[in-house]
Amino acid sequence: MRTIALLLLSAALVTAQQTTIAGTVLDPTGAVVPNAKLLAKNTETGAQTATLSDAAGEYRFAGLAAGHFAVDALVPGFRRFHVENLALVSGGSVRADVRLEIGSLQESVTILGTRGAPAMPPRRIRVGGNVQPGALLKQVKPVYPAELQAQGVEGVTSLRAVISKDGTPLSLQVSNSAGNAQLDAAALAAVSQWRYRPTLLNGEPVEVLTGIDINFKLAQ
Secondary structure, X not given: XXXXXXXXXXXXXXXXXXXXXEEEEEOOOOOEOOOOEEEEEEOOOOOEEEEEOOOOOEEEEEXXXXXXXEEEEEOOXXXXXXXXXXXXXXXXXXXXXXXXXXXXXXXEEEXXXXXXXXXXXXXXXXXXXXXXXXXXXXXXXXXXXHHHHHOOOOEEEEEEEEEOOOOOEEEEEEEEOOOOHHHHHHHHHHHOOOEEEOEEEOXXXXXXEEEEEEEEEEEO
């Protein structure tokens, strides 16, 4: 009986030394987010465990050993949430609420030309957005200047813009030049005419950032 009592006491002490991380997952409006995937990683041992938030947006990691932890939250359409340096002591608990931020859109377009030949008329295609439910609805392709094709000039123009609540690109600017002013100007002129289905958050349109790469490339 003495041995059993010692074993029970030992088990109770181990349980008491376990730690807990808990919190609520919220979107930018303060609404709770159910079924969010969360990961807790002990940065000292590398041990990792996963869980999902419940219908009330609550999550809980129980039975963790003391140490320093990092918590990540992964929800489609939102940026990855990350918090670290959560110091857990034996028998203690830490609350780490998750505030999600809406993600951004990214587009990449390759414009093919023929080396030494006049430019062909632009071809319209429809490309979907990368973040649901925001999507590109109208895409006007840039015109590859014929003289640059004849000279063998290639380059990639990277643009940044804010997709407004009505789906138009605002504050459109070159974030990385192709190294040729004509290529940059052609990219700006075309993308300014693009139109998007705006991203919706809880049924309401919101502004999001977008990155666009226009690749002016000559066919081999």
